[in-house]
Amino acid sequence: MAEPLKREQYLDLYYYMQLNRQLEERMVRLFRQNKIVGGLYSSLGQEAVSVGTCFAMEKRDWIAPMIRNIGALLVKGVPPRDIFTQHMAKYTSPTKGKDGTSHFGDLKVRHIVSPISMLGDLIPVMTGVAMAGRYLGQNIVALTWIGDGGSSTGAFHEGLGLAAAQKAPFVLIVENNQWAYSTPVSRQVPVKNLADRAVGYGIASTIVDGNDVVAVYNATKDAVTECRAGRGPHLIEAKTMRMRGHAQHDPAEYVPKEMFEYWKARDPIVLYEKYLTENKIWDEKTKAEIVARIERELDVEQKFAEESPMPPPEFAEVGVYCDDSCHKIAADWKRSKSEVMPPKSSFDPGWKLEDLGRLGEIPTAKEVTASSGGNGAKANGPQARHVTPALPPQSFVNVPIAPREPAQPFAATEVAEPAEPRIPFGRGPKDKAFRESPDNPQNKSYGRGAQNKTFRKGPPEKSFNKGGQNKSFTKNTAGKNFSKGPQGKSGRG
């Protein structure tokens, strides 16, 4: 179990949750003033998940937030101005206006990987971060969040599968906020708990009340400790509720009123205020101080963002590629490199399999029939569940190939200057017979019948279409001749 928090840490949890909420409320006002360029996504009601999880991470650990994890960014030390400027597409934002919302990262100092809009992609990415941290001996843990909706993506499955196979020090927070845009979780995933999926990957999991910040913190701290001890990965399902629509434009009328009412009574900040009071961790004065501090800080940060310039247009051209001058890429080794270099890394490879694929307990047909509803057949005694073994796949690797002449390496030859002057472009093949023959690709018909090559002869007799359009190309729309068009040149000697 995680060690109990100190008083300052309890107060910090409150500070970050309240900062998260106040920051977002200010952004809603900015959105209504048309000062936010794109969409605005609210994490109202989910602050405990963002803050509680990230609070359990150490400075060296890595996170990759989703769009509703602004609280996690704040805990990692991102100043609110970065979030304001990102949403306002300012040149002073972390991406300097190249992307919006919480789409930014920080590789060097805070160890944050930027989210992208394609959900699930961060799961394999953070698995890689976790694997690299282990490889370099850094003893870090990587953590990312995924929604109930994003848990249906292929990347979720591929990433978690690799993390499990690699036993990566990776924590996945499944932030079950009940709604994937407008679709309730029960219509996406027919399991009772999203955490049940962990069984399928052979990894440990925890279910936690996502609106209880202390519970979220404790669950994450335990998972992080397990991962750091080499017993990862770990999946945590945090059950919570998205209290707004998918984004500002969405009034969320598809959510039953009673559902909002139930979760409003479970507001994570109100619940935590009660917890702090009941446990005598703070008093009204402390609370007022924290709230006033947040107001003061946000005033400064918002002013900075509003007064910041937009990026210069040409900045759009900058930074597609990394050249040697913009980044020095070097890993931070916390172990001896010689351990991963030959001869130390060399070994006799081969699989050492314990069970050799032997059959263990196989469910009887009776059990299978019972669980699947059955077709009336009453099986007596044990029967094999699967009767048709799959055939091994055909290999494409050593398919015999029809022999061809081996390609010969080639050598360069020196070339003299051309003997005859070139014929300028536009006059066609020199050989008149070929020029007019159907073998000349330029004479190919494109469904217009035999081509009358009028293109180079100045004003065409007919238009390219045989229909009603008989306007001459040399006349403009007013029926007058063009003064001088490129096609009117008599020649280009």
Place this chain on the structure above:
Amino acid sequence: MATTAIPKPGAVTMVDAIRQAMTEEMERDAAVVAIGEDIGVYGGAFKVTDGLLAKFGRERVIETPIAETAIIGAACGMSFLGLRPVCEMQFIDFIACCFNQVTNFVAKSHYLWDAPVPIVIRGPSGGGVHGGPFHSANPEMYFVHTPGLKVIYPSTPSDAKGLLKSAIRDNNPVLFFEHKYLYRRLKEEMPAGDHLVPIGKAAVRRAGRDLTIISYAAMVHTAMEAAEELAKDGIDAEVIDLRTLLPLDKETILDSVKKTNKLLIVHEDTRTGGIAGEIAAIVCENAFEDLDGPIERVTALDTPVPYSPPLEEHFLPNTAKVVAAARNLAKY
């Protein structure tokens, strides 16, 4: 114009050359790791990574589930901590499975949030070996159309080695296409020492004065055969091997066109949206008045790669088709 002659024939196939490049880079830099399906104990579907596991161990030769998105995603995450993973697609056709990860995450990270992704994605590509529609693709143009990536497609073992070593050291995500028809058909002597070939530089494989044939990968050899055929008719073709498709070596292309005034582009990729169209546009923009004839293309048909040998042979460009197109062009 300088020409890059190929060294004399030797004993090293393209498969060996790629393995040499990976081995040398993994010996040079502990940050270089290999990741992919069946690349360890089995040594990879084409045995490109054979022996790497025994030498470098499981931490550096990482065998994954069949999950291309996981391979690219994990490699990308590793690169954020300073590693330089080399990812294998068992067949490059399967890169379609991780298209999102490559084009949205890997390619855009540096531009959007200043995060370089120094990874290499390599795999066997191309047809001519009757692999059928899902084992013969040339999907390079999807990625040439993606800013942030580099795309390499070598035609010789020594280029494969030198370019792969450069790709591993590059700070950007590099796609490295290995034409499987060339894997074991071509043997070459490797240049001694730390052999690096610069990314983004085309090679003039044969100097000529009458017309330019631009190609890459296996079709370079077809173009060379065609050039020899054309020489019998007194047509002196210059053959350019692009080697890198992104960034494209516009200078070498334009220099050659300005000299020969006629351009034929040959590629094994399908016609519509192939690199020939882009090159034609570049030449029209920059050397229109130097052209003496229409820009010709010889490409594969606009169909999936068919399986049956007569169908595939009809689908692919070959020497006869290149010769015929070049003869027509020479008439201008």
